Amino acid sequence: MTSILRYLWGLLFRIFPCPTQTGLRRIGTPMRDSPVLVTCNFDLTLRRLRRALRGIDAWLLVADSKGVNVWCASGAHELNARTVVAVIKTSGIGDLVDHRTLVLPQLAGPGVRAQAIEKQTGWTVAWGPVRMTDIPRYLEHGIDAPMRRASWSLFERLDTALGSLFPFLLCGALGFALFGRGLLVDYVVVAALAFVGFFTIIPWVPGRLGLARALVVDLVLGGGLLLTELTLHNPAPRPRADWIIAMVLVLLYGGEVGGIASNLKSDLDPFMARLGMKKIGNVAFAGTIRTDLLNGWRRLVLDPTRCERCGACQAVCPQGVWLTPADSVARLVNEDACTGCTACLRQCHGAAIRAHRVDETAAGGRSAL
Amino acid sequence: MLSYVFMKILEARPASYDRRIDRVDGGRSRAARQAVQARVADGSRVLEIGCGPGTLARSLAQRGCTVDAFDANRAMIEEARSQAGDLAGDLADHLHFRFMGVDGMDRYQAGAYDAVVSTLVLSELSDDERHYALGHVARVLRRGGLLLLAVEVPPTGTGARALHALARAPAVATTWLITGSSTRPVQHLRDDLAGAGLVLDDWSQNAGSALAVVVAHRPEEA
Structure with missing residues (x-):
């Protein structure tokens, strides 16, 4: 009964947090070479993920996101490298597997800095697909372009x-x-x-x-x-x-x-910023890079001399804004689709991607366009 | 007995945390903190898990103890550092506050502490975090060193447990709506202590109460 009520709460009152216990979950019968996946501790996400992973043997690390879904929690930086490192260490997953590869949900890109995890734990981060329903195919065949793109069926x-x-x-x-x-x-x-x-x-x-x-x-x-x-x-x-x-x-x-889908631009935040409202409660509007990008006050700029050709920007962008051809620096190919999530800025290995103020860009920042 | 749920709300205001939780629980957590403090020998080297605004750590420092303390709430640590700065003489030099969760406990040296103390923290941790923390407690304590806990546990007796669970639900819901988190009474602490290699010495819990003061030690021989 409690389980049904929690499910309905998560389904209908999603704007409120609905936390579940953090830590390690076994999906199926995982072995020492089974994949290690990471998710948030939003109850509804965990329930749906378990359903999506039916028939798969995997280790699942549930990181503290304050009971909020991956996309929103990473956007607010509640789901971050620190909370993922915490669950890696306290779960003892390192003693249970022979490999050191962690699959993060792609939509965690704005909040969880992969490099920080790799530096602090020695684990390598692989970015999984946007949709949890694609995880079985991802584990079988690896990532492909459609898996990286946010949809809105x-x-x-x-x-x-x-x-x-x-x-x-x-x-x-x-x-x-x-x-x-x-x-x-x-x-x-x-x-x-x-x-x-x-x-x-x-x-x-x-x-x-x-x-x-x-x-x-x-x-x-x-x-x-x-x-x-x-x-x-x-x-x-x-x-x-x-x-x-x-x-x-x-x-x-x-x-x-605009505020509920990972492939749509938000209306409210940039509008508030234009009105000069800096924050409502703890939610900041003006001055954040996201609202500046959405209002056109900043633009994404790539410094090709710093690009390490790692492909992280392409791997985390749910809109296909970046393209990293083999052995080449990243290219900004679809700037109009950018929703300002800042995942590329956070994951860029060489800090080659910057969100320059438009006046700075005009004054000499090297635009990738 | 429900007040420990509300501490998640009170944590939002570190400066008044102690005063407010005192008011909410009628001084029971203060009494538990004093009971924990009383078991620590003067001049000990102490590690505090989840120090909050640093009240217990400061009291111990005033008795000549050197205290390493940490908390996962940044505002609490800032408050603890601020209040430590107001201490007379060089007492502040005996206090070392760090902003981190239990996952950072691997930084502390093995066998370095005479006592590890913690008040009203274990009920905020997940099972994995609790096991991890207790494992490191056993590691960082010197042989014979003490673990002293004030911890939220289910009351003794079936009726009291049922009543507690029933009465707790609205408090949990309220706290959860306000803070997005809550506490959970620690269910199998005796097993957890044994699993970490610690020996239970004393378990003080009044009838019907959800607060226990627990003493355990690291055995002389592993």
Whole structure:
């Protein structure tokens, strides 16, 4: 029963931490040559990972991420080299295997500095795929380009959006239950339809960011409402509550969407930075490299003389921003897709990648473009 | 008996941590800390695991002990260093605070300490971390050296355990929502001590209480 409740909590209230115990887990019947994988201590991630690894024999190190998923925890640097080193040492994994290769989730790139782990423990870091469902194939055949790229399938859209938005939708339902019971059923139906509808069509809605796409959808909805009312109640159109609710919710969905997927640019942080807001609570906006990159105030720049051709930038970027051809320095090939996660900056062996302020770049920084 | 769950919240304010936890638990953890302190001989070389704002370490230094202490909470270590700086004479020279978790215990020299002390820390560790820490305790203690713990454990008696688990749940949920973490009463401490090669000398726990003061030692012969 507790297990089901924890699963539902993790699924529907994903914006809250849901920690599980850190340490070593055995997947199947691992041997001394079995792979050693690392993940976070977010309960839902661990449950899904166990399912994805069914039939695999592996050692799994659950590192402290304060109960948050890999992508968010590494972005906030809660999942970092220190927490991974801690679990390597306290789990005693070194006594259980004959090799020293650690497979980190690719989305840990913004937080876990591989070089620090290698220096402190002697373990070598291999970057695994973005999606846990690709791990069996990765272990069998190694990494390939599609495994490195973040996707956002319909299931992923509905799943992550539900986990992110459910608490807000629940608050809305409580509000209607208390102060507008006559509209409660309308609200629930409209919220569900708008949710499924918006996240189904969003990849094809014009606009760069989530909020812009929501505005497009709202324009269509508003136009539809006007036309319908003009047709049905001509000549005195009346606003319909359910349509208004749908439009408001679409704005909420659109505003949130940028913050929940690893392949979308965030709307909120750069917007706050533009307003001059430096932080809300402990969440910093202005001045961070990420928001500067998203606002175009900084650009990624490569110093080819420092590039060690290690390929780390390509290995950790979920957007394919970097390309490291064999025996060649890295190249910035898809800068527009950059979501500002800073994984390349953190993993670059020679500190060859920098996020230069645009004025510095213009003044003489060597751009890779 | 639920107050030890709330210490995760109180840890956010190191300067007032001791005063607040005193207020929350009616002075029981202070009494446990004093019980631990009383078992340490004057002038001992001591290692403290999870020193918080350094209250126990400072008390021991005032009795002539040299204390190496660490904590995984950076703000706590900064507070401990700040308060140590206010000590009279050269007492601060006998205190060495380090920001690190138990995974850093391998840096301490084998057989270097007369006593290892720890209050209300083991319940914050995972099973792996606890086993690792106790293994290093056995390593860094000199032969005959003491391990002194104040630790959150399940109360004795089936009824008291059930009541404790039931009453603890809302406190755990509250703490978890605020801090994203919580504590867990240590379930098999006697086995863990034996597994690390330590010999249990004394286990003091009042009926219905979730707080135990535990004394163990490293045997003379391995």
